[in-house]
Amino acid sequence: xxxxxxxxxxxxxxxxxxxxxxxxxxxxxxxxxxxxxxxxxxxxxxxxxxxxxxxxxxxxxxxxxxxxxxxxxxxxxxxxxxxxxxxxxxxxxxxx
Amino acid sequence: xxxxxxxxxxxxxxxxxxxxxxxxxxxxxxxxxxxxxxxxxxxxxxxxxxxxxxxxxxxxxxxxxxxxxxxxxxxxxxxxxxxxxxxxxxxxxxxxxxxxxxxxxxxxxxxxxxxxxxxxxxxxxxxxxxxxxxxxxxxxxxxxxxxxxxxxxxxxxxxxxxxxxxxxxxxxxxxxxxxxxxxxxxxxxxxxxxxxxxxxxxxxxxxxxxxxxxxxxxxxxxxxxxxxxxxxxxxxxxxxxxxxxxxxxxxxxxxxxxxxxxxxxxxxxxxxxxxxxxxxxxxxxxxxxxxxxxxxxxxxxxxxxxxxxxxxxxxxxxxxxxxxxxxxxxxxxxxxxxxxxxxxxxxxxxxxxxxxxxxxxxxxxxxxxxxxxxxxxxxxxxxxxxxxxxxxxxxxxxxxxxxxxxxxxxxx
Numbered sequence: 001x002x003x004x005x006x007x008x009x010x011x012x013x014x015x016x017x018x019x020x021x022x023x024x025x026x027x028x029x030x031x032x033x034x035x036x037x038x039x040x041x042x043x044x045x046x047x048x049x050x051x052x053x054x055x056x057x058x059x060x061x062x063x064x065x066x067x068x069x070x071x072x073x074x075x076x077x078x079x080x081x082x083x084x085x086x087x088x089x090x091x092x093x094x095x096x
Numbered sequence: 097x098x099x100x101x102x103x104x105x106x107x108x109x110x111x112x113x114x115x116x117x118x119x120x121x122x123x124x125x126x127x128x129x130x131x132x133x134x135x136x137x138x139x140x141x142x143x144x145x146x147x148x149x150x151x152x153x154x155x156x157x158x159x160x161x162x163x164x165x166x167x168x169x170x171x172x173x174x175x176x177x178x179x180x181x182x183x184x185x186x187x188x189x190x191x192x193x194x195x196x197x198x199x200x201x202x203x204x205x206x207x208x209x210x211x212x213x214x215x216x217x218x219x220x221x222x223x224x225x226x227x228x229x230x231x232x233x234x235x236x237x238x239x240x241x242x243x244x245x246x247x248x249x250x251x252x253x254x255x256x257x258x259x260x261x262x263x264x265x266x267x268x269x270x271x272x273x274x275x276x277x278x279x280x281x282x283x284x285x286x287x288x289x290x291x292x293x294x295x296x297x298x299x300x301x302x303x304x305x306x307x308x309x310x311x312x313x314x315x316x317x318x319x320x321x322x323x324x325x326x327x328x329x330x331x332x333x334x335x336x337x338x339x340x341x342x343x344x345x346x347x348x349x350x351x352x353x354x355x356x357x358x359x360x361x362x363x364x365x366x367x368x369x370x371x372x373x374x375x376x377x378x379x380x381x382x383x384x385x386x387x388x389x390x391x392x393x394x395x396x397x398x399x400x401x402x403x404x405x406x407x408x409x410x411x412x413x414x415x416x417x418x419x420x421x422x423x424x425x426x427x428x429x430x431x432x433x434x435x436x437x438x439x440x441x442x443x444x445x446x447x448x449x450x451x452x453x454x455x456x457x458x459x460x461x462x463x464x465x466x467x468x469x470x471x472x473x474x475x476x477x478x479x480x481x482x483x484x485x486x487x488x489x490x491x492x493x494x495x496x497x498x499x500x501x502x503x504x505x506x507x508x
Contacts, residue, residue: 005334006329008331009334009340012334013302014202014203014337014341014429014486015312015322015325015334016200016201016323017321018304018305018320018321019303019307020305021304021305021306022305045473067370
């Protein structure tokens with residue numbers, strides 16, 4: 001998990017009771033491929049937002065942009081697969 | 097066992113199963129979920145009568161299997177209920193998965209295990225194969241010698257399991273048929289005395305995901321998550337906590353044994369082990385459960401003849417009372433450990449493994465041998481117990497242990 005400081009057995013609650021919310025668990029570092037969004041091709045249908053199993057894609061009204069939250073995006077590629085306008089491509093992490 | 101009749105108690109005839117049901121009736125239990133299996137059936141039959149007759153305010157759940165019965169108790173316990181279930185043999189084996197979930201969730205479920213052999217061949221009679229197979233499941237294990245102790249131990253079990261420093265599921269083992277179906281005089285406390293002794297469930301506080309200290313139970317007002325996913329980053333730490341709780345339980349069991357003596361006049365050794373005529377004994381036997389009654393009779397007969405015989409009964413097998421075993425056996429010259437179950441291919445039975453292992457760390461090294469006996473309900477007669485002491489006398493005389501592991505009461 002992304003919380004770097006790990007606690008000892010005397011410090012944590014019993015029975016696996018969560019002492020931090022699940023949002024503190026950054027699952028973004030699981031991904032191998034990241035979704036890259038093309039504003040030109042995108043029709044703002046927000047199907048990607050609806051399909052994302054992690055709620056990691058949002059439409060930002062002020063700028064009329066789709067915003068990807070890479071802290072939680074696991075890189076599953078569902079958004080790219082579902083996009084009817086072919087506006088999302090999956091790029092290998094570390095590449096452009 | 098020291099029997100002093102305290103005021104307000106009455107003596108009634110109960111078999112071991114009925115003694116369990118009677119004790120549970122008095123402990124203000126919220127949920128009982130169970131599935132019938134011989135020789136445990138009488139427990140839930142009697143208890144369902146109490147429910148039907150309005151003698152208890154308990155939700156009685158008839159489940160489709162033991163796996164579900166324990167799951168039901170576990171989840172009810174998680175929302176704050178006091179719960180009880182009972183099973184035996186294959187029923188306990190079917191619970192195997194949930195036994196670990198229950199202890200891992202630190203759910204203080206109390207269960208009576210009416211010890212019975214495991215199939216195949218199918219056998220409904222008493223031996224310890226079922227609960228010995230679950231010794232590592234994180235449950236406290238208490239074994240009773242007679243129906244009186246069964247009654248007393250069930251009452252104590254709720255206090256032990258629910259103690260905020262313990263929070264571990266607890267089973268009380270009683271030998272199938274030898275105890276479960278044998279009528280005995282049992283001295284029972286009044287409902288008020290038991291209710292006061294057991295008290296309400298207490299909840300330690302835990303820190304939740306918002307950093308708030310909240311009671312350790314599922315409550316929409318103070319939401320927490322119990323027993324979620326735990327990978328290699330924290331699983332090990334949670335298992336270490338279970339071991340710590342087991343270690344803490346030893347002292348708490350002793351204290352509860354003393355407190356119980358104050359209300360009942362009865363106590364069982366120090367709560368963990370019971371020494372019988374061991375002070376100056378040379379030949380000692382170690383056993384668990386109802387066989388101790390037979391061994392005590394034989395010890396008395398041998399003592400009358402001048403033989404320095406004694407018995408150590410292990411009442412609590414988990415947590416193992418390491419120091420008390422060493423202290424109790426420090427002056428003996430030979431030890432015969434009796435096992436009513438078999439660890440196939442394991443060089444002796446589970447009790448033998450523990451006792452011999454514990455003594456290795458001490459500076460006492462008596463001759464120590466193992467007798468596997470009574471599988472599938474085979475009778476352990478006084479004559480056979482005498483044979484064990486005769487063998488020990490021979491070992492003492494010759495200084496030789498010919499066969500460390502033997503079967504007794506078996507036809508060749």
